Structures are given as C-alpha cells and as structure tokens.
Amino acid sequence: MFSRFARGALLFCLLAGLAVTAFQPSAALAQQERPPSAVTVVTLHKQAVTVTARLPGRVVASGVAEVRPQVNGIIIERLFEEGSRVREGDVLYRIDPATYEAQVAAAEAAVSQARVAFDAAKRDAERISALSSRNVVSEQSVDDAVSKRETAAAAVQVAEAQLLAARINLDRTTIRAQLSGSIGRTLTTQGALVTAGQSEPLSVIRKLDPVYVDVTQSAAELIRWRRNGARQEGSTTVRLTLADRQTYEHTGELTAAEPHVDEQTGVVLLRLEFPNPDELLLPGMYVQVEMPQGVVEDIILAPQGAVSRDRRGNPVAMVVNAANIVEQRELTVLGDRGADWIVSDGLEEGDRLIVEGFQKIGVGAPVQPEEKPAEETQMEETQN
Numbered sequence: 001m002f003s004r005f006a007r008g009a010l011l012f013c014l015l016a017g018l019a020v021t022a023f024q025p026s027a028a029l030a031q032q033e034r035p036p037s038a039v040t041v042v043t044l045h046k047q048a049v050t051v052t053a054r055l056p057g058r059v060v061a062s063g064v065a066e067v068r069p070q071v072n073g074i075i076i077e078r079l080f081e082e083g084s085r086v087r088e089g090d091v092l093y094r095i096d097p098a099t100y101e102a103q104v105a106a107a108e109a110a111v112s113q114a115r116v117a118f119d120a121a122k123r124d125a126e127r128i129s130a131l132s133s134r135n136v137v138s139e140q141s142v143d144d145a146v147s148k149r150e151t152a153a154a155a156v157q158v159a160e161a162q163l164l165a166a167r168i169n170l171d172r173t174t175i176r177a178q179l180s181g182s183i184g185r186t187l188t189t190q191g192a193l194v195t196a197g198q199s200e201p202l203s204v205i206r207k208l209d210p211v212y213v214d215v216t217q218s219a220a221e222l223i224r225w226r227r228n229g230a231r232q233e234g235s236t237t238v239r240l241t242l243a244d245r246q247t248y249e250h251t252g253e254l255t256a257a258e259p260h261v262d263e264q265t266g267v268v269l270l271r272l273e274f275p276n277p278d279e280l281l282l283p284g285m286y287v288q289v290e291m292p293q294g295v296v297e298d299i300i301l302a303p304q305g306a307v308s309r310d311r312r313g314n315p316v317a318m319v320v321n322a323a324n325i326v327e328q329r330e331l332t333v334l335g336d337r338g339a340d341w342i343v344s345d346g347l348e349e350g351d352r353l354i355v356e357g358f359q360k361i362g363v364g365a366p367v368q369p370e371e372k373p374a375e376e377t378q379m380e381e382t383q384n
Contacts, residue, residue: 036366039357041320042303043371046349049299049342051335052290054241055270057215059285062273063207065179067092069194070172071100082185086177086205093175093202095194100170107163114159118152125149181207182279206283209276213240213252215289216267238272241288242280248287250275300347301340306355307331317347318354318361320369326354328363 073095080092125145131137177183183205188194194202240248252274261268272289274281281287302317310316315331331346347353352369354361361367 036324036368037357037360038368038370039320039354039361040372041352041369042306042355044300044302044347044349044351044353046298046300048295048297049301049337050295051293051342052337053217053293053335055215055217055289055291057213057272057287057289059281059283059287060212060214061181061206061208061283062210062212063179063181063205065177065181065205066201067175067177067183067203067205068198068201069093069095069175070196071095071169072195073097073099073173073193075188075190075192075194078186078190080183082183082203084183085181086183087180088177090177091174092177092183093188095173095175097170097173100166100173103166104163104170107159107166111156111159111163114152114156118149118156121145121149121152175202177205179205179207181205208279208282210273211276211281211283212255213272213274213281213287213289215270215272215291216265217270217291219261219266219268236292238292239290240274240281241290243286248274248281252289254291296334296342296344299334300343300351301337302331302343302347302353303355304336304339304341306353307333307341315341318358318363319347320352320354320367324367324369326361326363326365326367 075093076096077094078092079094080086080090086092125148128137128142128145132139132142183203186203187200188202236254238252238254240250240252242248252272254270255273256271258269258271270291307315307317310330315333317329317331319327319329321327329346329351331341332344334342334344336342352371354367354369355372357367
C-alpha cells in the first residue's frame with residue numbers, strides 16, 4: 001500500500017511541474033504585452049528667478065519721544081487721554097509756575113535796573129567827551145567814562161540773558177509733545193513732584209505710521225546666495241507675514257542695512273519701512289519678512305509635489321527621456337518659491353518632469369507621458 005501511495009504522490013508532482021513550466025512563458029508574454037503606464041508630465045523651461053528668504057523680525061516705532069520734565073516742580077494738571085493720538089506742540093502736563101513767574105519778574109526788574117545804569121553811564125561819557133574837546137578834563141577821565149559806559153552795556157546784556165533763561169524755564173512748566181504719534185499711559189499723577197533730568201519719563205509717544213521692521217540675516221546665507229550666482233537688482237520691495245500667518249496688505253521697502261556682521265551671532269541687521277495707516281503693526285510685534293536675495297539666471301522651477309528624497313535625504317525627481325523611459329535625477333535646490341522648488345542643477349531645458357502617476361512606475365520603466373494642461377498649472381500657481 002505504501003509504494004502505491006508513493007507512486008501517486010510522485011505522479012502528482014510531475015504533473016504540477018509540467019503545469020508550472022507551461023504557464024511561465026504565457027505569464028511573461030502577458031507582462032511583455034502590458035501597455036506602458038500613463039503619467040502626467042510638465043515640460044520645464046529655464047528662467048531668471050528672484051530668490052527670497054523668510055527672515056524673522058520685530059516691529060519698531062519710526063519715532064519715540066520720552067516725555068520728561070526740564071524744570072523742577074509739582075504736576076498740577078494732565079491734559080491728554082492715555083492711549084490717544086497727540087500732535088507735536090500739544091500740551092500734555094502743567095507744572096506749578098509760581099516760582100518761575102517770580103524769577104521772570106525779578107529778571108525783568110534786573111534788566112530795567114541795568115538799562116538805567118547804562119543810560120546814566122552813557123550820559124556821563126558824552127559830557128566828559130564834550131569837556132575833553134575843550135581840554136577841560138584829562139584823557140584818563142575820558143577813558144574811565146567810556147569804560148563805565150561799556151561795563152553798563154554789558155550788564156544790560158547779562159540781565160537780558162537772565163531774563164531769557166527765566167522765561168524759558170517758565171515756558172517749560174508747560175510740557176508739550178515733541179512728536180506726533182500715539183501716547184501711552186501716564187507714569188505720573190497730578191500732585192507728583194518731578195525734577196529736571198529724572199530717569200523715569202512721564203509718558204512715551206510713539207510714531208506708528210510708518211513703522212520700521214528690524215530683521216536679521218545670517219552672513220553665511222548671504223554668502224551662499226552670492227556663490228550660487230545671485231545678482232542684486234534695484235527692487236527692494238518686501239512683504240510681511242504677521243503672527244496669525246496672514247500676509248500684511250501693504251508692502252515695505254528696504255531702507256538700510258548695517259554694514260557689519262555681529263561678532264557673537266554672525267548676523268547682519270536690516271531695516272525695513274512699512275506704511276501703517278491703521279496702526280495694525282505695534283512696536284515689539286514678531287513678524288516674518290519675505291526678503292529678496294537677488295536674481296539667479298537659468299533656473300528651473302520644479303513643482304514641490306514632483307520632488308522627493310532618496311535614502312540619503314537628497315532631493316530627487318523623475319523625468320521622461322526621449323525614448324519615454326523613466327530616469328531619476330538628483331537635484332540641487334536653492335530654496336522655494338510658492339509651490340515650487342528653485343532648482344539650479346539636475347534638470348535641464350525641455351525636460352519632461354513627472355508630476356502624477358508615480359504609483360505604477362520605476363526607474364527604467366517605459367511610460368506614456370501626457371502633458372499637464374496649462375490651465376491647471378496656472379490655476380495652481382494662482383492658488384499658491
């Protein structure tokens with residue numbers, strides 16, 4: 001019985017082997033007859049591209065005036081609302097003027113006294129000069145009279161200068177805005193004693209239209225752009241992204257660049273100016289700036305969805321060659337612009353970049369390329 005069973009198993013194995021052998025040519029033939037996979041491609045063209053960098057920054061008021069007293073005294077009145085807008089010359093505080101009014105009165109009296117003394121010295125000099133012409137008095141007397149007149153004239157000037165200083169101090173008891181802008185909270189109250197040159201201001205005025213944005217950029221990044229062939233253009237227009245990730249509606253201008261690299265951080269400070277009519281931007285606010293770095297010639301813009309990473313982390317893309325065979329290219333990416341990568345090496349003019357249909361293809365596989373409609377490409381660029 002055992003030998004009969006063994007012979008049956010052996011016969012079954014032989015039949016199964018023959019069946020597999022007969023099936024293999026037909027399966028290979030079916031695979032060879034399978035049509036190439038359809039893929040969607042975009043034909044690439046070289047162009048000049050303005051490269052940008054997203055840099056962090058802080059909003060800075062374009063003007064800041066700390067309101068400080070220039071004379072000593074008691075605050076008797078505050079004449080502004082905290083958080084309101086003020087104009088240059090508006091009265092903000094009043095200091096008790098009584099002491100300074102008395103000083104002005106004393107200075108006016110001193111001027112009158114000096115002028116009376118001058119008039120007397122002047123008349124004496126004129127009489128002695130007349131007597132001198134008749135040889136009645138000596139030359140010494142004439143010199144003394146002229147000296148007294150000149151001394152009296154100088155005393156008048158001193159008294160007038162003291163009167164001017166007294167009037168200036170009296171005027172300074174009325175504290176005025178030295179800058180048009182938004183004034184913050186008051187840091188003193190009515191009845192408080194203030195002194196000239198005190199360290200703490202009474203309040204602070206900030207000019208918020210326009211505002212400055214100070215950003216920092218790595219010196220190493222600047223060098224990298226220069227080495228990759230970026231050339232400077234005349235346009236200095238920049239855009240701003242706020243903390244809520246929304247783009248600020250107004251564009252700004254690059255107004256200054258510090259010609260110095262910070263020795264500790266290795267960054268360069270750039271100053272931008274933005275209009276701020278609605279005062280949406282406030283000093284100290286964190287923002288991000290799209291900063292133009294220059295223009296790079298002969299650059300390819302590759303859709304980000306068509307670029308992947310290999311095992312080493314290098315950016316790669318699939319292209320269709322002239323024989324409709326898939327090739328893999330290793331790319332050199334400078335940065336991004338919207339939904340595209342800025343590629344400086346790895347892609348050439350006229351290359352057909354695969355953007356859809358990756359699932360059924362591989363390197364060396366034949367494909368049936370279909371150009372992506374220009375309308376869809378333009379719509380995607382507009383949305384991004």
